[in-house]
Amino acid sequence: MSELTEPKLIDVSCFSDSRGQLGVIEGDGLPFDIKRVYYLFGIPMGAVRGEHGHKKLEQFMVCMNGSCEITFNDGTRQFKILLETPEKGVLVPSGLWRSIQFKEPSSVLCVMASHPYEEEDYLYSYEEYLEWVRENKEAKS
Numbered sequence: 001m002s003e004l005t006e007p008k009l010i011d012v013s014c015f016s017d018s019r020g021q022l023g024v025i026e027g028d029g030l031p032f033d034i035k036r037v038y039y040l041f042g043i044p045m046g047a048v049r050g051e052h053g054h055k056k057l058e059q060f061m062v063c064m065n066g067s068c069e070i071t072f073n074d075g076t077r078q079f080k081i082l083l084e085t086p087e088k089g090v091l092v093p094s095g096l097w098r099s100i101q102f103k104e105p106s107s108v109l110c111v112m113a114s115h116p117y118e119e120e121d122y123l124y125s126y127e128e129y130l131e132w133v134r135e136n137k138e139a140k141s
Contacts, residue, residue, distance in 0.1 A: 004031065004058075004091060005074070006077070006093070006096075007070075007090050008090065009088055009089070009090055009091075010091055012025055012086060012087050012089055013026075014086075014087050023062075023086050023087065025062070025089070025112070030060050030091070032114035033114065034112045034114070035114060037110065037111070037113070038111055039109060039110040039111065040108070040111075041107070041108040043102040043105075043107060044102070045102060045103065045105045048099055048100065048102075050070070050098040050100040051099050051124075052098070052123060052129075053096060053123040053132070054094055054096070054121050054122065055094060055095065055120075055123065055132065057094055057114055057118075058092060058093055058114040059112065059113050059114070060089050061083065061089055061111050062083065062089035062110050063083035063084060063109050064110050065086075065108040066084075066102070066103065066104035066107025067082060067083065067102075067104055067107060068082075068083050068084075068101065068102055068103060069081070069100075070083065070098060070100050071099045071100075072097065073099075074095065074096055074133070075129070075130055075133035082103075083109070084103075095133070095136070097129050
């Protein structure tokens with residue numbers, strides 16, 4: 001697990017010449033080993049995805065096309081990040097609630113994850129998420 005406690009924008013290495021552009025994301029540039037890659041596409045403009053939290057999963061998100069506004073919440077603070085270029089991505093530490101709004105019908109969001117899908121890692125209701133946050137803060141005190 002990384003020491004990151006809030007989402008962080010980072011640059012993606014990009015190379016350009018007369019043939020176009022190439023973006024490169026290498027595993028050693030992330031604070032976790034990539035165990036799963038998935039992408040969301042064909043989402044209607046304005047539709048919201050996410051709406052859940054993760055107990056231990058870390059992610060790196062890149063909007064490959066279009067734009068996505070992601071709202072993160074740690075139970076106390078809220079962070080909004082607009083991804084609108086494949087030249088920047090956001091590192092997402094574990095323990096955050098996320099809500100993703102697709103701003104254009106052609107938007108494609110690629111997500112690299114630190115773990116394979118594990119149902120028990122998901123917190124699907126915001127009330128359950130807030131309870132989990134409170135329990136973890138008390139355990140650390």
